[in-house]
Amino acid sequence: MSVQHALTDFLENAQSDVSQLATFSEHIPDEWVQSAAALSSQATIRRRRLPNDMVLWLVVGMAFFRNEPIAEVARRLNICADGLADEALLAKSALTQARQRLGKEALKWLFRQCAQRWGAERYPDDNWQGLQVFAIDGALFRTQENTELREHFGSGNTVGPRQTPYPVLRLVTLMNVRSHIIMDADISPYRKGEIPLAQPFIDSLPNNSVTLLDKGFYGANLLMNITLGGSNRHWLLPAKKGVVYRVVDARDSNDKYIEMTVSPQARKKNPDLPATWQVRAVTYEVANKEKTVFTSLPKEQYSAEDVAALYHERWEIELGYRDIKSSMQHNAMTLRSKTVELVYQELWGLLLGYNLVRREASQAAIAHGRAPNEISFKYACQYIASQLRVMSKALSPGNTPKRLQALRGDLSVLFIEKRPRPSRPRAVKISKTRYPVNHKASPLK
Structure with a gap:
């Protein structure tokens, strides 16, 4: 059975067993999340329906669902303080305003707090x-x-x-x-x-x-x-x-x-x-x-x-950069945010999401007596993204890092054999141009 088929079969079985989600371990302490949310660029006293701690997880979720609209990511992760969110709350403008209130410093601080501990x-x-x-x-x-x-x-x-x-x-x-x-x-x-x-x-x-x-x-x-x-x-x-x-x-x-x-x-x-x-x-x-x-x-x-x-x-x-750009970004070369503050925020969230996958992969590898870099990042990322889809129905986004320990035994399908890097001749990159390259142009005859 191929790794892809084994992963698919496992994910299908996991969708019918949400009861085990409560046994997931905690990667990021709640106090770290609250400390990061408190660094938002716009302080607020009242408890909003899109609070900063929820929006923080939305930005991390964007890293796992690059090909889906941000509103769909918010819906999947149930980004709302009062249960299910309505259409107005998940409107593009409302989510953009919530991200602007959060700012970039919250994601930057949380990434570095986790990175220094995990690294x-x-x-x-x-x-x-x-x-x-x-x-x-x-x-x-x-x-x-x-x-x-x-x-x-x-x-x-x-x-x-x-x-x-x-x-x-x-x-x-x-x-x-x-x-x-x-x-x-x-x-x-x-x-x-x-x-x-x-x-x-x-x-x-x-x-x-x-x-x-x-x-x-x-x-x-x-x-x-x-x-x-x-x-x-x-x-x-x-x-x-x-x-x-x-x-x-x-x-x-x-x-x-x-x-x-x-x-x-x-x-x-x-x-x-x-x-x-x-x-x-x-x-x-x-x-x-x-x-x-x-x-x-x-x-x-x-x-x-x-x-x-x-x-x-x-x-x-x-290989780490390849994992970020290919496995997480699905080879989408352009970040999706359109303002300076939100570009920084998106990239810090992408790095935090990458580290979450890597740390869970490392923990799973140790449980199986293997090296951390022997786990396929691509399939581990797909696995965790699929779990986020299932678990969002039962748990709030703030509990996202607590959902992984019980399933480590099933991550054995994600191991790969290390192979030497193939030696290829260096190629000259295409010269920079202000015009887009047409990859669908007909060949010259």
Whole structure:
């Protein structure tokens, strides 16, 4: 039986057994939800029929039902303080006003409160040679096209007359590589770079850890802060082309120490940086091509082969972005909100929804003696979305995080076998244009 068929059969059986819903565990304490709701941009004394705590769950629910209108999401989750909501209460304008009252800070605070707690949780065999493994990377999301969003977020090629068809925002995250839970995140307009967004994450890194990055994060200030900001904290990233260095230890040409000059720009931002710094350069071969990575991991403890193999785990954060954009957003490239405040709110809710799935998947994996990243995110997300449909008839949206423990035994159908990442040649992306691309155009003859 295929995973998809097993999942379908289980969901059909679950729809007839709502009585077990009361045994679900609590992921998010009620006091966290109330604290987040209290951060709404518009304070109110009276108890509304669409209160902030309910609207908060509506925004999270939007992450699980991307292809459905927001009014339908509200109806499914029964977003109302007084039982079933009427048509006027679920009107598009009423829901938009409720989301505007809530604002973005509530979702942002709740995401970070949960992320810091869940991302630091330990699981069996969740380390690499005694070190926890994290990754930092960025991704782009596009928004609806209007003047307010374009002026705030900007887009590609904004210096010249040509621009991307949609405004674009930048997301940078810190992920626990073994559980795939996002520990921290920040969102900004497109024009802000990844390194400034990642800099505050350094304080969140625990001792005895290694952080994987791509070459876009190459910078002495960021990397040295990782090692100097804690005990036994290390980093690993691919070598950047054109870097000028001096070989310090050349006894092994494929595993050597090099010395580089810290740029004047970096020392201007941080006068405490030294004039030079040393890093370890490990060279290895992949598909008959030489690759080099820089790292702070010392030779005495970590072999070149192990370091080279570890770097390939950086792909796990790319899989996390794929899960968000493909499994949760159903490949819808554009966020649905149309104002700056609600775009931020929607994306924070999307990240919180992603972490809810990942944490439940991690808990289920441990119950079955498996690794957290061995559960199919796609099917786990479908499973939880289906449960939300069923459970909304019996429980209020505020109880949404309490519904999952009793069904963990049935999540065994969601395990997948880990396969090595296929090696494909890099492809040149299509050039940016202000005109939409017609994918249905007839081929030239």
